[in-house]
Amino acid sequence: MxxxxxxxxxxxxxxxxxxxxxxxxxxxxxxxxxxxxxxxxxxxxxxxxxxxxxxxxxxxxxxxxxxxxxxxxxxxxxxxxxxxxISRTFQNIRLFPEMTVFETVLMGTYLITGGKVFPALFLTKNFRNNEKAAKERVEEILHFVGLWDMRDEYAAKLSYGNQRRVEIARALAMNPQLLLLDEPTAGMNPQETKELMDLFSLVNKQGITILIxxxxxxxxxxxxxxxxxxxxxxxxxxxxxxxxxxxxxxxxxxxxxxxxxx
Ligand SMILES: Nc1ncnc2c1ncn2[C@@H]1O[C@H](COP(=O)(O)OP(=O)(O)OP(=O)(O)O)[C@@H](O)[C@H]1O
Missing domain, CATH: 3.40.50.300 (P-loop containing nucleotide triphosphate hydrolases)
Known part of the structure; x- marks a missing residue:
């Protein structure tokens, strides 16, 4: 074995x-x-x-x-x-109630921007370039997962299926090669489950290995x-x-x- x-x-x-x-x-x-x-x-x-x-x-x-x-x-x-x-989603959805969909996914890109306080405070050129690249990446991901139209809504107020999409988008924003999904369709209705499965196939087709x-x-x-x-x-x-x-x-x-x- x-x-x-x-x-x-x-x-x-x-x-x-x-x-x-x-x-x-x-x-x-x-x-x-x-x-x-x-x-x-x-x-x-x-x-x-x-x-x-x-x-x-x-x-x-x-x-x-x-x-x-x-x-x-x-x-x-x-x-x-x-x-x-390696990035992951959790069995119980973890979203901050006061963050919009866009802000939540942007958080995931901190690996790109570095998330450092000094360059952010003094708006260094490097920081601005990274921030621009991060926002473009978030836009791309939100289109990909079908949440672009909801980008300014509070993530935690969305339907359960869409909250799960936000989590997946946040995980994708970290540019993973391996995505871990912990019971991603628990509590979903059949339609939401089907749509999420289609999304996982699409993510996989982008070359991302998935452990579910x-x-x-x-x-x-x-x-x-x-x-x-x-x-x-x-x-x-x-x-x-x-x-x-x-x-x-x-x-x-x-x-x-x-x-x-x-
Ligand atoms: N932090 C912890 N402290 C104590 N026991 C734990 C902890 N985490 C898991 N366990 C125990 O370890 C065992 C395996 O739990 P785990 O959550 O990994 O199972 P699972 O297969 O994911 O279950 P489920 O499908 O119910 O989510 C269980 O007996 C659980 O009670």
């Missing part, structure tokens, strides 16, 4: 993390191929969000390694992980190239959607023993 392709854009090797007595992630290894949409699925409490938090430096692993583009990023600070080229956590089997079956199934923090199965869909251990873990036997 722990054989991993170490040529992937992101490789996790023997990763473990416990909280008290709970092994949230247990000796987990997998690798994501550049350009793929890779899904991580599993029942509630399986350890999916913990994996994201270990990749992005929110938690330090007890054991194991995270490599991004052949660079060891294990336990790297979250802002350094973002600068290295999802509960919705249909979503991952349609969207992903590869699926890693985890349960109790361990890898249960891995493969393309067709293989995972019919995997008895996955059906049992994911949908319950009764359905597996039906």
């Amino acid at each position: 722990n054989n991993v392709n170490s040529d992937g854009i992101l490789t996790i090797k023997n990763l473990s993390k416990s909280f008290g007595g709970i092994k949230a992630v247990n000796d987990l290894s997998f690798s994501i191929t550049e350009g793929h949409i890779h899904a991580v699925i599993g029942p509630n409490g399986a350890g999916k969000s913990t994996v994201f938090n270990l990749i992005t430096g929110v938690f330090m692993p007890d054991n194991g390694e995270v490599r991004f583009k052949n660079r060891n990023i294990t336990s790297m600070r979250t802002d350094h992980v973002a600068k290295a080229g 956590i999802a509960h919705d089997m249909n979503l991952v079956n349609v969207l992903s190239d590869q699926i890693t199934v985890i349960n109790f923090g361990e890898k249960l199965a891995e493969g393309p959607p067709k293989m995972i869909h019919n995997h008895p251990a996955v059906i049992e873990a994911y949908m319950g023993r009764a359905e597996a036997n039906a």
